[in-house]
Amino acid sequence: MTTLPAPDPNLARREEIQRLAAGSENRRKIYSGVAMSICGVFLAVALVPLVSVLAYTVQRGIRAWSAAFFAHLPTPAGIPGGGIWNAIVGSLIIDGLAAAVAVPFGIVAGLYLAESEGRVAGVIRFAADVLSGVPSIIIGIFAYIALVRGLGHFSAAAGSFAIGVLMLPIIIRASETAIRSVPSTLTEAGLSLGARRSTVARRVILPTALPGLITGVLLAVARGVGETAPLLFTAIGSQYFASNPTQPMAALPLVVFQDGIQAYPDLQMTAWGTALFLIAVVLVLSVGSRLFAARLGRVR
Amino acid sequence: MTKPMTEPLTERQLGMATEKALTPPPPGNPVMRLRDVGVAFAGRTAVRGVTLDVPEHQVTALIGPSGSGKTTLLRTLNRLHDLTRTAQVSGQVMLGDIDVYGGSISPTLLRSQVGMVFQRPNPFPTMSIYDNVVSGLRFNGARRKALLDEAAESALTAAVLWDSVKHRLKAHASMLSGGEQQRLCIARSLAVEPRVLLMDEPTSSLDPQATKRIEELVTELKTRVSIIIVTHNMQQAVRVSDYCAFLLMGDDRAGQLIEAAPTTKLFEDPSDERTLDYINGRFG
Ligand SMILES: Nc1ncnc2c1ncn2[C@@H]1O[C@H](COP(=O)(O)OP(=O)(O)OP(=O)(O)O)[C@@H](O)[C@H]1O
Ligand SMILES: [Mg+2]
Numbered sequence: 001m002t003t004l005p006a007p008d009p010n011l012a013r014r015e016e017i018q019r020l021a022a023g024s025e026n027r028r029k030i031y032s033g034v035a036m037s038i039c040g041v042f043l044a045v046a047l048v049p050l051v052s053v054l055a056y057t058v059q060r061g062i063r064a065w066s067a068a069f070f071a072h073l074p075t076p077a078g079i080p081g082g083g084i085w086n087a088i089v090g091s092l093i094i095d096g097l098a099a100a101v102a103v104p105f106g107i108v109a110g111l112y113l114a115e116s117e118g119r120v121a122g123v124i125r126f127a128a129d130v131l132s133g134v135p136s137i138i139i140g141i142f143a144y145i146a147l148v149r150g151l152g153h154f155s156a157a158a159g160s161f162a163i164g165v166l167m168l169p170i171i172i173r174a175s176e177t178a179i180r181s182v183p184s185t186l187t188e189a190g191l192s193l194g195a196r197r198s199t200v201a202r203r204v205i206l207p208t209a210l211p212g213l214i215t216g217v218l219l220a221v222a223r224g225v226g227e228t229a230p231l232l233f234t235a236i237g238s239q240y241f242a243s244n245p246t247q248p249m250a251a252l253p254l255v256v257f258q259d260g261i262q263a264y265p266d267l268q269m270t271a272w273g274t275a276l277f278l279i280a281v282v283l284v285l286s287v288g289s290r291l292f293a294a295r296l297g298r299v300r
Numbered sequence: 301m302t303k304p305m306t307e308p309l310t311e312r313q314l315g316m317a318t319e320k321a322l323t324p325p326p327p328g329n330p331v332m333r334l335r336d337v338g339v340a341f342a343g344r345t346a347v348r349g350v351t352l353d354v355p356e357h358q359v360t361a362l363i364g365p366s367g368s369g370k371t372t373l374l375r376t377l378n379r380l381h382d383l384t385r386t387a388q389v390s391g392q393v394m395l396g397d398i399d400v401y402g403g404s405i406s407p408t409l410l411r412s413q414v415g416m417v418f419q420r421p422n423p424f425p426t427m428s429i430y431d432n433v434v435s436g437l438r439f440n441g442a443r444r445k446a447l448l449d450e451a452a453e454s455a456l457t458a459a460v461l462w463d464s465v466k467h468r469l470k471a472h473a474s475m476l477s478g479g480e481q482q483r484l485c486i487a488r489s490l491a492v493e494p495r496v497l498l499m500d501e502p503t504s505s506l507d508p509q510a511t512k513r514i515e516e517l518v519t520e521l522k523t524r525v526s527i528i529i530v531t532h533n534m535q536q537a538v539r540v541s542d543y544c545a546f547l548l549m550g551d552d553r554a555g556q557l558i559e560a561a562p563t564t565k566l567f568e569d570p571s572d573e574r575t576l577d578y579i580n581g582r583f584g
Contacts, residue, residue: 185420185422189416190439191380191407192380192411192416193415193436193440194409194413194439194440194492195439199439200439203435208426
């Protein structure tokens with residue numbers, strides 16, 4: 001005579017779990033549908049303004065674009081054939097000078113923050129955070145008081161100073177993050193070969209972090225290129241071609257602001273065309289920084 | 301050496317080191333001597349009272365359960381704990397007749413004589429195979445191409461990697477397999493011609509085939525460099541090492557040296573009961 005095996009408690013539990021799972025399937029489908037719709041609504045809320053601003057700017061701005069628009073100097077209102085060549089060069093000079101100073105300082109500061117934990121590092125990190133929260137117009141006013149009033153005239157260099165100050169915290173924090181993400185075993189490997197810490201930083205850590213450093217610099221430049229308020233107090237704009245940083249200079253965001261508030265339709269068109277160009281520049285910089293960030297991920 | 305110890309290696313010194321390695325000094329001398337070495341992290345003792353002679357031109361294995369302080373002890377030997385602010389090393393470590401913590405030798409110069417290979421292969425990701433191998437020489441100021449080329453070939457040959465990479469020296473180090481990367485890291489350490497090579501579980505991230513090749517390599521390399529290898533694998537310790545040190549944490553959770561002896565003696569006839577328990581898998 002054989003006895004039936006005792007019911008397996010694990011088997012019974014498995015059956016119950018599967019029954020529960022099957023029973024809740026419909027409910028979960030409904031939840032999922034609701035959640036997806038909510039996401040869709042928020043996506044639309046985020047996309048609608050973005051797309052409409054972009055579409056409107058493209059529609060208004062593209063009509064201003066021509067070879068002459070990019071290659072010529074501005075003309076007075078009513079005289080056709082004017083362009084923004086001086087503003088393109090001006091932005092290049094102002095933001096280039098700003099980056100030339102902010103990039104080395106920012107990367108060295110980022111390296112310091114990543115490599116040290118002391119009180120000083122904490123203060124610097126906090127200062128950088130505060131700085132990145134200061135409205136750009138305040139920094140413009142500071143540059144105005146310190147440099148424009150101090151030297152007695154408006155100048156592109158004062159604008160570079162203000163933009164550089166805005167770029168600095170972005171570069172510092174991005175560099176710190178990029179350098180921290182370099183595995184510490186690489187540092188140890190370098191030291192174990194008899195290298196000094198500074199040599200390891202220069203030859204191993206910075207090259208490994210390079211894509212991240214470039215990402216930070218591109219983001220900072222993208223931010224600086226579009227800044228208008230600090231330039232209103234410093235570089236102030238110009239109708240002429242200027243390449244001397246001690247003099248007033250035109251810049252792309254200044255053209256948008258100053259031409260955009262004029263009553264003349266042709267100046268307004270110039271403003272739209274310049275706005276579209278600025279958006280394109282910022283877009284290229286942002287996409288570029290993404291690409292570099294992706295490369296950083298691949299190196300690991 | 302008559303020059304001040306803090307000077308970076310000159311090309312001549314590196315060249316001399318290459319020649320010296322070809323004629324191994326008489327065996328039997330300890331290359332490193334540890335006297336009552338202890339390490340504490342933020343006041344908590346992790347390793348205590350280790351006194352050990354490391355024989356020259358032999359492979360010394362450090363074995364012991366997880367947390368017994370093998371890595372911690374290894375890192376005292378090339379002063380890697382200098383990077384950890386909370387770490388406090390006590391006792392005396394001698395490399396030949398140089399007092400490692402005595403101030404007569406800079407940590408950088410010390411580390412060019414006491415190299416290290418890590419648990420996971422860590423070639424410099426931005427450098428080619430060639431640049432990785434000669435990186436240590438370049439960090440120490442060597443520039444002459446002939447010297448670099450020679451050192452690269454010699455180190456890659458010693459690491460049994462030369463034949464498979466000699467046609468792609470400019471390729472990225474990340475192109476290599478894990479085992480090849482680890483051999484590249486060994487070559488990179490060998491290229492600076494250290495006297496001692498520290499290896500912290502160098503095969504723990506590798507498959508059995510790659511592990512076997514590294515083990516063979518370790519036993520071949522001892523004519524060139526004295527090796528201290530940390531391993532969790534007792535078969536590995538038996539296969540590769542001549543001398544073996546067993547660490548175990550005491551009641552205060554601090555790692556201590558229980559016993560050090562020639563490997564065959566330690567495994568066949570340990571003098572401490574705890575060693576016997578450990579090698580029989582009774583704890584750890
Ligand atoms: N940087 C550190 N800070 C604080 N404590 C540490 C540090 N490094 C190691 N320790 C401690 O020292 C003790 C020994 O650790 P260690 O890594 O040397 O052990 P191990 O023998 O190498 O172990 P495993 O076999 O797991 O690698 C542990 O208790 C660990 O928590
Ligand atoms: Mg360990």
